[in-house]
Amino acid sequence: MNDARRYCALPSPFAMKRGGALHGARVAYETWGTLNAARDNAVLILTGLSPSAHVASSADDPSPGWWEAMLGPGKAIDSDRWFVICVNSLGSDKGSTCPASIDPATGQPYRLTFPELALEDVANAAHEVVRQLGIERLACLIGCSMGGMSALAYMLLHPGSVRAHISVDTAPQAQPFAIAIRSLQREAIRLDPDWRGGQYDIHAKEGGTYPDMGMSIARKLGVITYRSAMEWNGRFARIRLDPEQREEQPFGVEFQVESYLQGHAERFVRTFDPNSYLYLSRASDWFDVAEYGGGSVREGLKRIHIERAMVIGVSTDILFPLEQQEQIADGLRDAGAAVEFVALDSPQGHDAFLVDIANYSPAIGGFLQRL
Structure with missing residues (x-):
C-alpha cells in the first residue's frame, strides 16, 4: 500500500492553550483534488476522536477511507471541484505529535508529560497546515463529531478564514451525559x-x-x-x-x-x-463555546462570522443531541450567516454520518454545489 500521508511542521515552540508548548511538533494530513489558481476552492475536514486523515482512497493510497462514500470524483465532496484537506488531530497517534511521540528534550516518549491538550490546539495546528499550503480563506470547513467542536474553535480563533461551514453531529459544549x-x-x-x-x-x-x-x-x-x-x-x-x-x-x-x-x-x-x-477525550469535555461569549453559548457562537452554514443533526443521537445542533444553527444565524438546518431521523444515532450516506450525501453535496 502506498501512503498519501504528508506532514506539516508546526512553529517551534507551539504554544498550547492551557500552558506549556511543543517543540519540533508536526501534524499529519492528506489531500485530494487540485488547488486552483485563485486558491479559493479549499475544503478542510476535521475528524472525530479516533480517525486518521485518510478520509478516502487516492492514487497514493488506494485503501478505503473512513468516509469513502462521501469524498471523491463526482461524490458529495467532489474532488474534481474541491481541493480537500483532512488534518489528523494534534494529540492523535495517526501521524501527528501525541503522547506517544518522542519529547526532543528527553529523547523519551512524552507519555503524561505531554502538555494539557485543548481542541483549540487541534484547531490552531490545522490552521497552520492551511496557512502553509498558501490558503488564506477556506471555501468550506467541515467538522464531524469532535471535529465539529474543533471547527467551531477554528472559526473563533481565526476570524475571516472560513467562508462556509458544515457542522456534522457535534456540539458547542459537552453535555453532562x-x-x-x-x-x-x-x-x-x-x-x-x-x-x-x-x-x-x-x-x-x-x-x-x-x-x-x-x-x-x-x-x-x-x-x-x-x-x-x-x-x-x-x-x-x-x-x-x-x-x-x-x-x-x-x-x-x-x-x-x-x-x-x-x-x-x-x-x-x-x-x-x-x-x-x-x-483527546478530556479535550472534548473541556471545550466550551461559552468561554468566548461571557458564559453564553449563543453569544459565543455570535462571534463566528461566516457567509453560509449547514448544520446536520440526528434525532437518535444521544451523545450530541439534536437540540445542540439547533443551538449551533441559531447562534450562527444570529451572527448573520445564511443557515440551513437538517434534522435527520437516521436510526443509527451518532454514527449515522458514517453509515447513512443515502441521507447525508445529498445534504452535504447539495450544500457544496450551491457554494
Whole structure:
C-alpha cells in the first residue's frame, strides 16, 4: 500500500492553550483534488476522536477511507471541484505529535508529560497546515463529531478564514451525559493495572504490558453511545449466540450484541494509543463555546462570522443531541450567516454520518454545489 500521508511542521515552540508548548511538533494530513489558481476552492475536514486523515482512497493510497462514500470524483465532496484537506488531530497517534511521540528534550516518549491538550490546539495546528499550503480563506470547513467542536474553535480563533461551514453531529459544549460517558472510558483505561500510570509498552502490537482490558471497555462504551437503542433493537433484539459460539466461563458472552461489542473492541484495542485517547477525550469535555461569549453559548457562537452554514443533526443521537445542533444553527444565524438546518431521523444515532450516506450525501453535496 502506498501512503498519501504528508506532514506539516508546526512553529517551534507551539504554544498550547492551557500552558506549556511543543517543540519540533508536526501534524499529519492528506489531500485530494487540485488547488486552483485563485486558491479559493479549499475544503478542510476535521475528524472525530479516533480517525486518521485518510478520509478516502487516492492514487497514493488506494485503501478505503473512513468516509469513502462521501469524498471523491463526482461524490458529495467532489474532488474534481474541491481541493480537500483532512488534518489528523494534534494529540492523535495517526501521524501527528501525541503522547506517544518522542519529547526532543528527553529523547523519551512524552507519555503524561505531554502538555494539557485543548481542541483549540487541534484547531490552531490545522490552521497552520492551511496557512502553509498558501490558503488564506477556506471555501468550506467541515467538522464531524469532535471535529465539529474543533471547527467551531477554528472559526473563533481565526476570524475571516472560513467562508462556509458544515457542522456534522457535534456540539458547542459537552453535555453532562457525554462527559459522564467519556469519564467512564478514561477511568476504565486508568484503572487497568497494565496502564501503569501511562508507562505501558507504547508500540506493542501484541504481548507486552498494555491496557487491553481498559481500552476494550472504553471502546465498548463508545460504540454503545455511537448508535441508538432503536438500531440495537432492530439489529440484535435478544438473539443468543449458538451454544458453540458462547464462552465457556461463568457470565461469559451469551448474546449477539455482546459478541458484536467484543469484536469492535478487539479490532480497536491496539490500533490507538491509550494516552492519546485520554488526552483527546478530556479535550472534548473541556471545550466550551461559552468561554468566548461571557458564559453564553449563543453569544459565543455570535462571534463566528461566516457567509453560509449547514448544520446536520440526528434525532437518535444521544451523545450530541439534536437540540445542540439547533443551538449551533441559531447562534450562527444570529451572527448573520445564511443557515440551513437538517434534522435527520437516521436510526443509527451518532454514527449515522458514517453509515447513512443515502441521507447525508445529498445534504452535504447539495450544500457544496450551491457554494
